[in-house]
Amino acid sequence: MTPRHSFILPVLDEAGRLGPLLARLRAAFPGAECIVVDGGSTDGTVPEALAAADLVLLGERGRAAQMNLGAAAARGEWLWFLHADTEPLFDAVAVEAALAAGSPWGFCRVRLSGRAPALRLIERAMNIRSRLSGIGTGDQLLFLRRSLFETEGGFAPVPLMEDVEFCRRLRRRARPGGAGLAVRTSSRRWEENGILRTVLLMWTLRLRYALGASPARLWARYYG
Numbered sequence: 081m082t083p084r085h086s087f088i089l090p091v092l093d094e095a096g097r098l099g100p101l102l103a104r105l106r107a108a109f110p111g112a113e114c115i116v117v118d119g120g121s122t123d124g125t126v127p128e129a130l131a132a133a134d135l136v137l138l139g140e141r142g143r144a145a146q147m148n149l150g151a152a153a154a155r156g157e158w159l160w161f162l163h164a165d166t167e168p169l170f171d172a173v174a175v176e177a178a179l180a181a182g183s184p185w186g187f188c189r190v191r192l193s194g195r196a197p198a199l200r201l202i203e204r205a206m207n208i209r210s211r212l213s214g215i216g217t218g219d220q221l222l223f224l225r226r227s228l229f230e231t232e233g234g235f236a237p238v239p240l241m242e243d244v245e246f247c248r249r250l251r252r253r254a255r256p257g258g259a260g261l262a263v264r265t266s267s268r269r270w271e272e273n274g275i276l277r278t279v280l281l282m283w284t285l286r287l288r289y290a291l292g293a294s295p296a297r298l299w300a301r302y303y304g
Contacts, residue, residue: 089116090146098125099132105162113134115150116150166265189207196275202279215247215248240285
């Protein structure tokens with residue numbers, strides 16, 4: 081039977097995190113297709129994927145390339161691009177209710193996993209910004225109809241901001257849906273690098289991208 085939904089997970093060194101996530105997807109979305117696209121992991125990510133995913137692909141490192149590869153192999157009517165450190169806080173019933181609103185694409189509200197009060201402010205700001213701008217990030221579980229993905233040609237082959245670039249194109253087609261869906265994403269980036277420092281870095285990167293900076297330069301800045 082052809083699945084209605086395909087979850088595509090671009091991963092790199094996510095052993096210990098990927099297996100439990102795939103198990104949760106199986107429980108919450110019975111019948112959905114789970115595709116893992118590995119970008120060259122050196123830990124136990126691939127064995128974990130092989131034990132639980134419908135399909136495991138080995139591809140070129142880089143989220144855009146990995147997600148495009150997964151989408152090319154997917155069979156579902158709807159494509160869901162999920163990071164390994166993000167967990168859907170809804171099930172298949174809630175998905176159908178959200179899709180009934182009619183938008184051909186969308187993303188979810190985000191909750192950060194940490195308990196620091198500052199993280200509540202950050203997640204609130206992220207959700208307000210994304211809804212006002214019509215642009216979500218990879219942490220927000222971008223989803224869309226496969227036909228729309230193919231029409232738009234998928235993610236641009238850039239090393240960073242591929243999600244922002246894609247959403248810019250998609251919002252010309254329709255306003256995003258998914259307002260009733262939420263995900264929990266890891267706050268490790270803020271906790272490890274410092275909340276204020278990380279917020280300033282992300283704002284700086286997005287501003288520079290809006291002003292025309294190349295994704296390659298931004299990637300070098302982001303990953304040091």
